[in-house]
Amino acid sequence: MSTTTPENPAAPAPDQNEIDPHVYERRWAILAVLCTSLMIVIIGNTSLNVAIPRLQLDLDASNSQLAWMVDSYALVFAGLLFTAGTLGDKFGRKGALQGGLVVFLVGAYLAATASSAGGIIGARAVMGVAAAFVMPSTLSILTNVFPAHERPKAIAIWAGISGGGAAIGPIASGYLLEHFWWGSVFLVNLPIILIALVVGAILVPTSKDPEDQPLDFIGALLSIVALSTLVYGIIEGPHNGWLSGTSFLIFGVAAVALVLFVIWENTTASPMLDLTLFRDRRFSVASAGISLTFFAMFGTFFLVAQYFQLVLGYSALESGLFQLPMAFVMMALAPQVPKLVERFGAHGVVPVGLAFTSLGLIAFSFMTVDSPVWTIYFSVIPLASGMALTMTPLTTLIMASVPLGRAGMGSAMNDTTRELGGALGVAVLGSVLTTTYTGQLAPLVERLPAEAAGYVDSGLGGAIGVATAMGPDGEALLQAAKQAFVDGMSNAAIVGAIAVAVASVAARRLLPRGADVPPGAHPGFAGSPEEGAAGDVVDEGVVTPTPIIE
Template sequence: MAGGEAALGQHMETVTGNGQGAPAELDPRRWGTLSILCLSLLMVVVGNTALNVAIPTLVRDIKATDTQLQWIVDAYSLVFAGLLLTAGALGDRFGRKGALTIGLCIFGTGSFLAGISDTPNQLIVCRAIMGMGGAFVMPATLSILTNVFPVHERARAIAIWAGVAGAGGAIGPITSGFLLAHFHWGSVFFINLPLIAIALVGGKLLVPTSRDPNRLPLDPVGSLLTIVGLASLLYGIIEAPIKGWSDAHTIASFALAVVVLGEFAIWEWRNPHPMLDLNFFKRKRFTGGATAITLVFFGMFGMFFLITQYLQFVKGWTPLGAGVRLLPFAVVMMFTAPTSARIAERVGTKRTVALGLAIAAVGLFVASRLQVNSAYGLLVVAFAVMALGMAMTMPSSTASILSSLPMGKQGVGSAVNDTTRELGGALGVAVLGSIFATRYTSALGSLSHLPKAAQEAARSSVGGAIEVGHRIGGAAGTEFVNTAKHAFVHGQSMAFLLAAGVALAASFLIWRIMPMHLSYDYEAIQEALDGDEELAEELRELGAFEGAEGADEAVDNGHDGRGRGERRGVGAGSVDR
């Protein structure tokens, strides 16, 4: 219904605004708070992508091997993804402002030490420290946001947050390219230090403290299981394209992840105070939002993984030039993401997310048409369409996840949102990278006329093939370089077509499983209604309980409808000003 979510938001603000049945007091600092949260978020997202363009410099300056380069990049993601759920739960329990502050300090320490590192192994450790800090920062930014903004403004604030998160992936290479062109490679890390100082001071002045009012016991066993399970899963995903999907190390990593995460599910199901209540996954809005984010980041990360190589190796641009040419994606993302909240208010969350995924599929299809001699304009179109799809998908999916949970569990909900991003992105790079590598190697044709070392170099990457061609020299070398570039484009095209198919399938899936409009924490509603059957019926008609199993029964019968006999996270959370 047109304006359905806006009307629902106004009703919900009245019913559950402060957890006591009265409208929440508007914090006049909330937009300043959002700017500090977005600055903190941007550093974490950029930290995950900025180093990619610095790889050639690291090879030259600190003599990093291929294996060390891989871990310099991946150590951040591995620790970051493994700690997200635990960090989000700790923020809920002890305070999200404290989690943000601690995370920024850890991130800053890692950045400083990384900038003064003089060996690859030192840099790997420092990147892991940065990932640890990022794991505390990212869920804290989103959970603080949901506590600071009232319901009728929350979707817009989340859209701005999502726009910054999406644009950060493109801003990272641009920033790094500029710094590497003018300063020592350590500047890629030192640039974080003044920004962290601003975020810490701004956080002290503008960010309120919030936490789960119920202060439930910690779940150390669940935390340990998630760290080991998620780290094992991500390790397997990272290693699979390099060592092969059938390699013993890859299989062992996936097997360990299955066993440990299975044990985590059993433990959480039996635990009266779980870190992550698995009943959340029964809520279609929660599961639908997580699915959409996973699959759209599958396409986005896979696209950037290949496009950055296309720009440098096939088109011949410098790291800075390649980074600048990613700018259209960031610009479209940042300007269109805030408008997605208004679209969702008019047509509903389900339609917005499903349409966003379909548009992303079109953008990936356009990218699959890129050829060796394609004009840059075609890539701009692909970036613009893909960014528009991302801008429609991300904010509404994130709002869908968070609106389905109690306010006291926003830290864990934010961590789930962030974990799905990381896993989807890692899967995109692994799966699409494997498809690309297979097609690229096949299109190269027979290399039997080359020495064995040259064959391995050419098959390993298009950069290696171009180097082999330059060593051959003459017309034969030029022809080999052209063959390698066309082979790259062929592999890239096949990978992007698969990504487009996944995004389109995700669009249909979301259309089937996601409720039309935002749902809200019915436990808080049930407590606030206090027997007001007329208002309860009005909220039902607006869709407040849509997609939340047992919600109507919870309001009618006075229990949570989940078969546990207890209520968790009742209320709208607490904000100490």
């Protein structure tokens, strides 16, 4: 922990004496292994977006099945995150990381060899189980091998990789789709996984919660039910109708499970999630901010891949390459963000990042059926800049408010908010797009045979197939379907822009200025008998040691 206090902001904050010297010497190599492991999960997730149009055509997959190929991963991942993070804290984060990579490898192989949409959905669920152990482990191990004064920089690199990797995945899968069958997009990670397993076994240290708290089985079960049903309701909301009886039932189950979880966590002696952390606005406001950032990010990726390929007619590889500047911007800017936070404070940087993200979405809403491809960068550059400015300080704030021994739980909270936001982004923005698309095409669809009408209603890929089969007579349908898709995409982007703009104003008002110590806590310090917390906060030039909740 840092020896610096708010009253002595100029003092250095070295606490490497609390870290094993051998671990400290190789901390940057360990970070490379952790980022590689993180990249495996991110690429394995986002590479599917570019393959969606091919899967729709080759497997005759409906819009609902395509959404489930994306969301089965998110459903399982989000549902298991808290449990997986707690198990890592309890039994060892290195084992959770290595075991998760092995399961991810198995899931990727199953997806690559699947012969139906259902097979891919099931394999993606297996990959979601693996990711629930890998992602929290990477961030919690990071906080245990870096001293407090270096953690913001390390977390910034981690955040840059997590965002930039989301843009690299489509390029790799695009190249593979150009030269191989669609299943190859799931195999791209296999050699990287093997390397990460071997190098990780040598370099990554073991760590776990020194307090050895008993497992909270009831809390784990309630969290799985609450998060899984919540994400399921979000995914199926557009299909069932947000106000339908089915949706009310699903969200009702989620609400009951969540209330029971809160009651249980407040009364049990060893809670899986310490709810007193939400008193700290760094933890609560940052969690909400991460959700909305990934709401915009995942929702946009879901739309862009289809726009490039189905509307503009580019190949999968070209589509991936066009998204490469987003990765460059995020990975280059993220490591510089801690310097901005140190000067202007998180409350100054985060709202600006969210405002840039909103601006990028507004620019995206102006894309047309025949827009020159270079105009997409009026959207991509502010989007990528905004996400980089937002993810790094918000992730640092979450981890800085969590005791070091519970770093896995803090990381799980960070990842859960990402997944909930991402699932909500795909569902809500996809719902807006679908509503616009089907509404505009209704007059044309009514004149088509029932089977053809079903294909057109299923999505733009289906409409292209029907129009192609109709020959010259299908040109009017093709152009109308593309226009309906673009109009829906524009409406979705505007909805996302409004949500993120509201979040920007809220972040400016709600994020604490400096690093406030929440009720029931006192600052940690080097040599304290209650060792550590996950990272100090440098905000507006003041180093504030992270609190230890009593």
